[in-house]
Amino acid sequence: MxxxxxxxxxxxxxxxxxxxxxxxxxxxxxxxxxxxxxxxxxxxxxxxxxxxxxxxxxxxxxxxxxxxxxxxxxxVPAADPRRAYVERFAAMMVEGGLPRMASRVLALLYTSDTRTLTAPELVRELRVSPASISKAIGYLEQVGLVHREPDPVRRLQHYVIAEDVWLKAWEVSARTNHNWAETAAEGIAVLGPDTPAGQRLAQMAAFFDRLSEDMSGGAGFQDCLAVLAVLQGTVDAGAVAAALGWPVERVTDVLDYAVKTSGEDLAEQPAGEAAVGEA
Incomplete structure (x- = not known):
């Protein structure tokens, strides 16, 4: 040994x-x-x-x-303070519910001067296998926290952290809470609202539904999204980005999100209510 x-x-x-x-x-x-x-x-x-x-x-x-x-x-060899900080940063995200390897990759990307690293660089820095990096990147891409860009010279992919990474992380968390609420509601229908399990699930559904609504900004926020969705075709994204000091991509992402969310809200309404709202 x-x-x-x-x-x-x-x-x-x-x-x-x-x-x-x-x-x-x-x-x-x-x-x-x-x-x-x-x-x-x-x-x-x-x-x-x-x-x-x-x-x-x-x-x-x-x-x-x-x-x-x-x-x-x-x-006595001194510990690398940057590496130690990356691990502490990642540990904090793990406590928040992010998978461990995805947390380490995200922490390393966020603390990189360029906000972008290749797979070999991630493998070398984190001292893990390429398969571990591939799995972590796949998860981060799926939730919109990281995207990849091809290297203009070499046959490599650069992994880039999203410009509005924490907004996207917030949206992921809000969607997760919404899914918890929906799953609990399904359980009530299966087990019955008058059973002990159904009553527990009702409390769970109410809690996560309220949490999801609070994180989404409530009804007022949804009204703002509806207005943005209507204005999408007439808004000058470049001018809005310049006024806010945002990247144009962030403005277009907000507008796209407004269209998607408002469309879902209208689809969930009964036909009569949707017609009144449109009137």
Whole structure:
């Protein structure tokens, strides 16, 4: 079995294993380490319920520096502060519900000077397999947080973070809450509104429906979208973008969103109500 100190990646794998409910022996087998090494590492750094890979890595380095009294500080390799920040940034997004690898890719792209990286660069920076990057990029593209652009010279794809990434993330969250509400409503119809389960689902549906409406801005916001949808053909997107200091793409995205959302709202209304609204 390999010896030496646990690496940062080893500790990330330990944290993943604990989160997935694996025992120390299974984690040790996957890392090709003695079980005692894993058990000591976890016990020393918060236990199975409180183990955090980044904290464990830096705490171990700190203990090593304290033990090496009389040695120069440069004898201990310093942690890369940028890499550490990217991991903390990603951990925050994971706590918010984003998949772990997608969070790491998004955090790295967001902290890049150019807001764009290629797949080989992501693999090198995050020290993971190309397949992991491909899966994470696929998810981020699906929810609109990242898009790809071809390299004009080389046969490479550049992955670019969306200009309005946090607005898009907010919209994804609002849609998720709406889906929760709809799923709960379907359950009420299946199980019956008078059953204990149906009553719990009714509370769930009401909660997520209100949350989704609040995140979407409520009825007033929908009225604004309806007006924007009507004006879409007459609005000078370039002039609006210049006045707001936005990219033109962001203005056109808002107008497209207004058309899509307003159309869905009208489709959900009974025919009589839609006619009154149009009148």
């Amino acid at each position: 390999p010896g030496g100190r646990l690496s940062h990646q080893d500790r990330l794998d330990i944290a993943d294993g604990l989160a997935g409910g694996l025992g120390y022996a299974e984690i040790a087998r996957r890392l090709e380490r003695p079980t005692s090494t894993i058990s000591r590492e976890v016990a020393r750094n918060g236990g199975a319920g409180g183990y955090r890979a980044d904290h464990a890595h830096y705490a171990t380095a700190s203990r090593a520096r304290r033990r090496r009294t009389g040695s120069a500080a440069t004898d």
